[in-house]
Amino acid sequence: MFPLDFPLRVLRGRARRGDWVVDPFCGRGTTNFAARMLGLSSLGVDSSPVAVALTKAKLADARVCDVVRVAESILDAMPKRVTVPQGEFWELAFEHSVLKQVCWLRKELLRNCSSDSRLLLRAILLGALHGPRTKLAASHLSNQCPRTFAPKPDYAVRFWRKRRMKPPVVDVIEVIRTRARRYLSERPQHTPAQVVLGDSRTADVFGTRTFRWAITSPPYYGMRTYIPDQWLRSWFLGGPSTVAYRPPQGEMDHRSADAFADDLRKVWKGIAAHAADDARLVIRFGGIADRDVDPVGLLKASLDESGWRLTTAVSAGDANAGRRQATQFVHGGPAPKEEHDFYAVLA
Known part of the structure; x- marks a missing residue:
């Protein structure tokens, strides 16, 4: 997961009142919270109950x-x-x-x-x-x-x-x-928002909203330890009291780079079908050292025939510098590769 200043930097000064922001891999709700800080409405989608619970709390109000x-x-x-x-x-x-x-x-x-x-x-x-x-x-x-x-x-x-x-x-x-x-020391003003436990590869998960901004950071290709690493929190949310190693329904296909790129393409297509004419898609993506795959090439391949056209790709530095979720939540896991930020417009 990227730091809060990343979506804030993308949205501040560019987003307009009334814009909707979507994150199809919302994780702990960083994009959604950034949207709230700027008075924007948002939708977050994730297949992890832990991620959905944390994101919902980012959008809640109470003393x-x-x-x-x-x-x-x-x-x-x-x-x-x-x-x-x-x-x-x-x-x-x-x-x-x-x-x-x-x-x-x-x-x-x-x-x-x-x-x-x-x-x-x-x-x-x-x-x-x-x-x-x-x-x-x-x-x-x-x-x-x-x-x-x-x-x-x-x-x-x-x-x-x-x-x-x-x-x-x-x-x-x-x-x-x-x-x-x-x-709760500092809570921004409430804004309309929705968080969905679902599979972002299915277009209907995005509902009927029209989005002007999509800001997200998909999981690394090959990084599949989130579920067993979070087994105790998953238990608190109704999961089993033992470690579950089987990939849950709705997880991205990690069997090959091509299969993973195909799954990402489904996500980008789904967002494109709900995007405003001047919508922007912003993606931060990297890789792990034990997968001999170029993450830049993989992400670019996922954008082919997705309804989006890549305009810019720039280095975002080492993933550890941003305290990314994939490195925070993994014990002794493979080291991350350099991350890149990708900017795309509708094709």
Whole structure:
């Protein structure tokens, strides 16, 4: 995922009031939040429930006290007995009373997550679910973990046992309150927006809107570890309590560069069918070192017969410099190649 200043730089001074912005790979909602900051309406699409949950929170409005009040009301109604996942990982990942609260919050947010306060609470809990322990006030709910990806259970258990690390007793409400204060310290004015859990290769996912701007960063070709890396957050959103390695429905085809380019072409065609005459498509794209494929050539090939005409391609530097999602969320993964920004107009 690109940094916030990238979509802001593209849109500021060029976008007009009333423009709609779309990101077919919305990730954590950076493009959508940039549009909101500039008073523009937007649509975000992603096949990942985690991405959709985080993007929806970027577009929600609530006060800190509202978010905390919802969490308190949910936990006040928690029964003495709560069903929790079984196994050594769960026993060592969370202190038992904390795990009970996490599971009850999960159950209630799966039952009802329609209000902005609940959308924000869900995103705050996704962020707090796992991460490093600190000597100061706790900001995560788990035993020692990476923040950006969930460790695999067997590895985590060995790590904790070797170091005799026990899960901390954490004040869940205080963690929520602290994170809500930080998360909601500056919220731009509300603008119309929609976030869709879906496959951006299907044109109907874009609805009936007409877009003047499409700003996105597709996944790297060959980078398929997002789902297993996010297994714990996926569990909180209703997924299994074990690591899922099978690619989910709606994921891009990584079997070959040609197949991947074909899938991207479907996305570009879908946007073109909903684009204004003077629409602009802006793409940041790179590659990973263990795939011997030129990402520039792959992206250019995907634009052939897509309804778009490439006008400019410029280097955006090393992906690590932009703290891209693909490098943040992968543990020990292949190094990224140089990224490029591509600008296109309707053909």
